[in-house]
Amino acid sequence: MKLSPRAYEILWDAHAWAGVLSSLVLFVTFFLGAFALFAEELSPWQEPTFRAPVAVSEARAVELAQQLAEAETAAHPVWFGISLPTSEEPWLRLWRMTPDGAIKPLWVDPVSGRQLGERSDLGEFLNAMHFLEPIPGGAHLTGIASGVLVLLIGTGLLLQLGRMVRELVQFRPKASRRVIWSDAHKVIGVITAPFLLVFALTGGILWLDDWFDPAVVKTSLNGDPKAHERIVDWPSAPAAAGRDAGAPDLAHALAMAKQRFPQSEHSHFFFDHLGDENGTVHLPGEREGTLHAFTHVRVSRTGELLWARETGGGTVFSRVMDPLYGLHFATWASFPAKVLYALLAFVSAFGILAGNLLWLERRRAKGQSRFDTVLAKLTSGFCAGLALAVGGVFMANQLLPAQLPQRPFWEHTVFLATWALSIGGAWLDASPARHARRLLWGASVLLFLVPLVDAARTGRLPFASGSSHLLATELGLFALVLVLVGAAGVIRRLQRPPVLPSTVPVDPEAPAPVPT
Numbered sequence: 001m002k003l004s005p006r007a008y009e010i011l012w013d014a015h016a017w018a019g020v021l022s023s024l025v026l027f028v029t030f031f032l033g034a035f036a037l038f039a040e041e042l043s044p045w046q047e048p049t050f051r052a053p054v055a056v057s058e059a060r061a062v063e064l065a066q067q068l069a070e071a072e073t074a075a076h077p078v079w080f081g082i083s084l085p086t087s088e089e090p091w092l093r094l095w096r097m098t099p100d101g102a103i104k105p106l107w108v109d110p111v112s113g114r115q116l117g118e119r120s121d122l123g124e125f126l127n128a129m130h131f132l133e134p135i136p137g138g139a140h141l142t143g144i145a146s147g148v149l150v151l152l153i154g155t156g157l158l159l160q161l162g163r164m165v166r167e168l169v170q171f172r173p174k175a176s177r178r179v180i181w182s183d184a185h186k187v188i189g190v191i192t193a194p195f196l197l198v199f200a201l202t203g204g205i206l207w208l209d210d211w212f213d214p215a216v217v218k219t220s221l222n223g224d225p226k227a228h229e230r231i232v233d234w235p236s237a238p239a240a241a242g243r244d245a246g247a248p249d250l251a252h253a254l255a256m257a258k259q260r261f262p263q264s265e266h267s268h269f270f271f272d273h274l275g276d277e278n279g280t281v282h283l284p285g286e287r288e289g290t291l292h293a294f295t296h297v298r299v300s301r302t303g304e305l306l307w308a309r310e311t312g313g314g315t316v317f318s319r320v321m322d323p324l325y326g327l328h329f330a331t332w333a334s335f336p337a338k339v340l341y342a343l344l345a346f347v348s349a350f351g352i353l354a355g356n357l358l359w360l361e362r363r364r365a366k367g368q369s370r371f372d373t374v375l376a377k378l379t380s381g382f383c384a385g386l387a388l389a390v391g392g393v394f395m396a397n398q399l400l401p402a403q404l405p406q407r408p409f410w411e412h413t414v415f416l417a418t419w420a421l422s423i424g425g426a427w428l429d430a431s432p433a434r435h436a437r438r439l440l441w442g443a444s445v446l447l448f449l450v451p452l453v454d455a456a457r458t459g460r461l462p463f464a465s466g467s468s469h470l471l472a473t474e475l476g477l478f479a480l481v482l483v484l485v486g487a488a489g490v491i492r493r494l495q496r497p498p499v500l501p502s503t504v505p506v507d508p509e510a511p512a513p514v515p516t
Contacts, residue, residue, distance in 0.1 A: 002162040015155040018148050019355045020375065024382045025145040029130055029203065030349040031386055034342035035123070036130035037330055038476075042123030043088040044469045046397055048458055049119075051467055054090040056110045061085055062251050064092060064113055065269060069247035073275030076244075080274050084267040085110050088469070121408045122397050125415070126390070131207055134412065143207030149200035156189050177494050178361035181354045188351030195344045202328035209321075232321075233313040237272035237280045237298065238306075245277040245301055253299040257283040260308050261295040280306060287311060289334070291326035292319075335472075342476075346483065353383055378423065380432035384439035385422025387484055391446030392418035394477070398453045433491050440488040448481045 003011065035042075044050045056064075061084045072080055081095035081103075092108040094115075107116040125134070132138025172179055189196075213228070221227040229235045250269055257266045264285025273279045278301070285295040292311035300306050312319045326332050330341050356379045363372045393415040400410055422439055429435040451474040455462045463474055 003158065008159065011155045011159050015152060015159060016359060018155070019152050019352075020359050022145045022148040022152070023352050023356050024378060025132070025141055026149060027349050027352050027383050028132065028386060029142055029145065029199075030345045030352065031383075032126055032130040032390075033199075034345040035390070036127040037338045037341055037345075038472075039123035039127040040088050041335075041469050042126075042473065044467060045454075045473045046120040046122035047402075048454075049402075050089055050091070051458075051465070051470070052090055054085045054087065054110075056085065058084065059251075061092060061110055062254060064108070064110060066247065066250045067113070068092070068094065068108065069250065069269070069271065069274065072271075073244075073247055076273075076275040077271070078273065080271040082269045082271075086267055091116070117403065117405070118407055119402065120397050120400075120411060122393065122411065125393070125408065125412055129415070131203070134416075139207045140211055143204050143211070146200050146203035146207065149196060150204065153189075153193055153197050153200060157193060160186065160190060176361075178358065178365070180494070181358040181361055185351055185354040185358050188347055188354065192344055192348050192351060196348055198327055202324045205321075205324055206328060231315055231317050233309060233315045233318040235307055237282075238278045238300075240273040240279075241277040243277040244275060245279060247271070247274060248279065248281040248299055248301045249303055250281065252303050253281050253283060253297070256299055256303075256305055257285060257295075257297040260297055260305075261285050261310075263287055264295045277301065286331070289332055291323035291332050293326050293331040294322065353379070376432040377426035377435075380436040381423035381426030381439070382419075384436040384443070385419050385425075387443035388422050388439045388446070389415045389419035391443040391450070394450045395446050395453070398450060398457065433494075437488045437491050440484045440491075444481045444484045444488070447477050447484070451477055 065082045065084065068082060069080075077097060079097045081093075083089070083093040083095075085091055090110070092110050093105055094108060095103050095105050097103050104118070105121070106118050108114070109116055128134055131142040135141075172183055175183075217223060217225060217228045221231075225236075248271070253269070254266060257264075264287050266283050266285045268284055270282040270284070271279060272282070280301065281299050283297045283299070285297070287293050287295070290311065295311055296307070296309040297305065298307040309318075312322050330338050333341065356375065360368075360372060360376055360379075363369070368376075393411055396411050396414040400407055404410060425439075426432060426435050429438075451462050455465075458465075463471060465471060465474075
């Protein structure tokens with residue numbers, strides 16, 4: 001089957017414009033998506049204290065959690081959380097909600113019970129930046145871009161009708177830049193299409209769901225929030241009674257959760273109306289190796305089971321949404337499968353970047369417009385700058401004092417400021433390619449130094465920590481360094497002017513052209 005010239009032109013325009021307008025957001029989601037997959041595994045890296053084994057038994061940790069919950073009852077928080085020590089995070093963790101709805105975590109030494117304040121949240125921050133959550137409206141923008149990605153996949157595959165088999169393995173690295181980027185974009189796009197489609201669908205649904213919920217409740221459900229709770233299988237906690245009372249019995253609640261769902265791991269307690277007579281505690285559980293990964297139990301202050309939810313939930317909505325979450329965040333995946341996910345995420349990010357470069361090469365032949373000039377500078381500063389921002393936040397994680405007040409804020413500031421300066425710097429450099437090379441080299445140097453700085457700080461040799469989590473992080477960072485150095489080298493080679501045959505004698509003393 002072959003498209004008519006008119007149909008091909010329409011699909012090409014739709015694919016090109018939709019891709020260019022969504023490319024920068026999609027690049028962020030896939031590049032940082034590789035880090036988001038390992039948010040939990042990064043915990044021992046981001047905080048050296050987490051590299052010790054769990055120092056107390058579960059019973060002792062629950063006893064300390066009970067004391068912390070009782071101490072919190074006087075404040076009557078609407079919501080409060082405690083997590084028990086795990087192999088990735090061997091401290092207790094508290095979550096407090098501020099008046100503006102933000103959640104502030106702090107850590108507690110499980111041996112002494114001493115509150116240690118805030119520490120680095122490197123893994124969680126990169127996970128949040130994966131869908132631009134720290135940026136106002138970022139999550140919804142990511143959802144829209146994910147929906148556009150479905151259009152890009154469909155139009156891209158239609159454009160390849162009749163030529164997919166031939167061009168699937170066609171890559172001509174010695175051809176013109178336009179041909180190189182065209183081949184790279186096509187090959188990567190076709191190979192990663194199933195992967196891209198999974199993330200386009202799951203990302204679009206997950207990050208736009210809360211946007212549409214109020215409209216659905218108001219229209220389809222006649223404004224009945226209880227009907228919505230039944231559909232999503234997520235009943236709200238009982239309202240506060242206004243009478244003081246103690247905290248729920250956490251040991252009893254944990255025993256109930258384990259009895260109901262023995263295959264799930266339970267390490268979190270989330271309280272609603274703590275210190276009130278109608279206070280409750282919610283215990284989420286998680287199973288490994290399945291798309292339907294999460295169980296839930298809610299227990300009253302007096303110890304009665306108020307609600308239990310099996311994996312997948314009990315409604316059509318929950319049975320659809322749970323596996324979407326599992327697919328997107330790889331809850332089913334073992335560590336090797338997560339590594340494969342990460343590799344595909346990086347390859348997909350490069351495929352998106354190749355699409356922008358193809359656009360710019362096609363337009364260069366026709367004469368670049370102001371839009372193309374802006375796109376070239378944004379692509380340079382935004383994409384290469386993102387790599388530098390990642391290097392910056394990893395280095396800040398090493399150099400900022402562990403007990404610095406509001407340490408997560410300063411790490412986030414380093415990331416966002418580095419990224420913003422990288423984007424702004426693109427307007428100060430006449431050559432976007434040269435600016436991108438400099439950013440990639442800067443990111444490479446930072447990421448290369450990070451494991452060496454960590455080894456020096458902790459008095460060990462690189463790659464000799466004895467921790468699989470740390471070894472995997474070190475290997476991952478060095479692999480990323482090689483990728484970024486290679487990308488800088490490719491940009492430099494492609495920016496060299498082609499050598500054309502000429503019969504005109506060349507002055508051997510004449511200076512060589514300077515690459516741009």
